[in-house]
Amino acid sequence: MHGTHLSSFIRNAATLTIISILISGCLMGEEEAESGAEVATDNEVSGSVGDGPIVGATMRILRNDGVELSQLSSDADASYNITVKTKGKFYPLGVDARNGTDIVTNTAPDFDLLGAVLEPGKKSVANVNPFSTFAVELARDLPGGIDKTNLVTAQGIVTSEFNNGLSSLATSGVMTTKINGSNIAEIVRASEALGETVRRTRDALGASGFSTSGNNVVRALAADLTDRVVDGRGSSRADARFAAVWNIVSAQVLLETMANELHVNGADATDLMSNAINQVSVGTANPMLADLTVTADMLERARIGIVAAHAITSDSAIAELLTAVAGVQTGTGSSTIRTFALPSDYRSRLSNAVLLVAGGSTAELETVNDISRNQTLTIDSGPVAGSVTLSWAAPTRNEDGTTLTDLAGYKLYWGTTSGSYPNSVTINDKDATTFVVDNLSPGTYEFVATSFNTSGVESRYSAPATKVVP
CATH class of the missing domain: 2.60.40.10 (Immunoglobulins)
Incomplete structure (x- = not known):
């Protein structure tokens, strides 16, 4: 009896040992899989920098928890390239650019530029421009904050509402598409126009006693886009006055952009933008700046801003401007718009409306924003x-x-x-x-x-x- 009992014990012990080994093997497999997901990998990150191309900008690559991975400067072609190593859980990576020289304005940028590396990979493009900046700030205010899904969603909203002439890049992704000769003119024109809208909004508010910064304008307008329209009713950082001024200013800037007569800091920047394109472009830019045409989103946003300006001023000259814009079709070239579509004094016709709205009453702000909303x-x-x-x-x-x-x-x-x-x-x-x-x-x-x-x-x-x- 004693021997039989001992034999049974040995068999049971052997069984338990085998089960223990099997369980141990399963646990080891799970631990190894988890460990594999946390392995840091290299990612070669590159992209363009600027509203106008910006050289010598101080740039940082950051994990999503704020830890800095690397620091560098944008090069003479207003671009950057660096290899960073980190774990997948720290994506999206943040990219920011400060200071440096905008080779269109020959000054430092008027606001910080932000971008993002959406996901791990061997090579990633992360352009840093006004569109990516607005997208990052908008994603910050969407439910769930800055993640890949929200960044892609925000990019789509920004490129639609703040289009400023994006065409191929609106489809392929202004944040992640490599900039080359086929799209350099498109991104420079659109980015400079969006940057100028920020500047004029800031300056109009300041002239009316509401002093602010370019960064504050970007944050307020990005937050406003959580409902997909600039109407002063977005998330908590949105501001009705900023929104109303933006709606009028954007029409003014869009008209100049459509006519290829964009003024930056008060001066016609057409030649400066062309020179900048030639400086940073690899090979010949095609299309050139003068070849770019009008997009449907440009026309829609310009019309809304002009309607809003007329609602505030009842100015017949603005009504005439609206009639002129109504005759412009998508795909029209800048020379046709400049020569045949717009009145010669089109640039000045919205100036009074901008200042009236900047210092306007709550009711006037709501009138403008309601037009944008509806x-x-x-x-x-x-x-x-x-x-x-x-x-x-x-x-x-x-x-x-x-x-x-x-x-x-x-x-x-x-x-x-x-x-x-x-x-x-x-x-x-x-x-x-x-x-x-x-x-x-x-x-x-x-x-x-x-x-x-x-x-x-x-x-x-x-x-x-x-x-x-x-």
């Missing part, structure tokens, strides 16, 4: 006395920021007392963009519009527009 109607005198022609752009988003997919039509309201609209008409045509209100007696009329969806849900009133009928 792409509000604008008005022109009708073809005969006693009539008014109303025109508008179709909304693309619901009030909560989601995409509008079930637009059904519009309702127009009007009256002779501000805020009271006893007259209305329903337009059951989602494709309609104009309507003539006729048989109006002489007087001052206020008009507002709403849109409604297939379920009959109606939007809020647009900002009011006023017209005197003689």
Whole structure:
């Protein structure tokens, strides 16, 4: 009995030993897999730097926990290249650029530039420009903060809302596409225009007693884009005054960019940008600056800004400017726009509106931002006395920021007392963009519009527009 019991014990012990070995083997495999995921790997990171190309910028590569991996300077071609080594869990890596010389303005940049290395790899492109800067700041305010998904989302929002002429790079990704002769003119023009919009917004606010910095403008406008439109209602860092000024200034800058007459710091920078392109481009730039055309996003944002400027000033010269822009088609070249489309004094027609909005009341700021939010109607005198022609752009988003997919039509309201609209008409045509209100007696009329969806849900009133009928 004793021997049998001992034999059984030995067999059980052997079994336990085998099980223990198997369990140990499983644990070792899991530990090895986890350890493998944490192995630091090399990544050769490169990219372009600047709004105008920036040489001699002090640059840092940072892990996502803020630890600095490396520091270097942008080179004479306004680019950089460095190999960094870190673990995958520390991606996206941050890239920032400060100081240096913008070879378009021959001054230091007006705000810090940010970029990101989205994920591990043997070679990564991480361009550092105004678009990447806005994208990083926007991603910071999206739920979940700065991760790859939010950075890609933010890049798409920024390149749409702040397009400034991006075409191929809007599709391929302005943050991660290698800059070469085929897109150098595109990125320099668009980046310099976006940088100039930051500068003019900062300066207009300062001239009206609201002193601020380029960095603050970037942060406020990026935060505003959490609802995908500049309307003063984004995340907590958004600011209604910054947004309203930006909406007018962006139209002014876009008109100059479309005409290839962008002024930077008060002077025409066309030749300076061309020289900068030649300095940093590998080979011949094709297309050249003069070959670039107008994008649909440029036209839309310019129109919205002009409509907003007219709503504040009721200036007939601005109404004429809107008519001129309405005649420009996507793909039109700069020489055609400059020679045939825009009035010779187009650059100055929005200047007063910029300053009026910068020092404007809360109600005036909301008027501008509501036009941006809803792409509000604008008005022109009708073809005969006693009539008014109303025109508008179709909304693309619901009030909560989601995409509008079930637009059904519009309702127009009007009256002779501000805020009271006893007259209305329903337009059951989602494709309609104009309507003539006729048989109006002489007087001052206020008009507002709403849109409604297939379920009959109606939007809020647009900002009011006023017209005197003689």
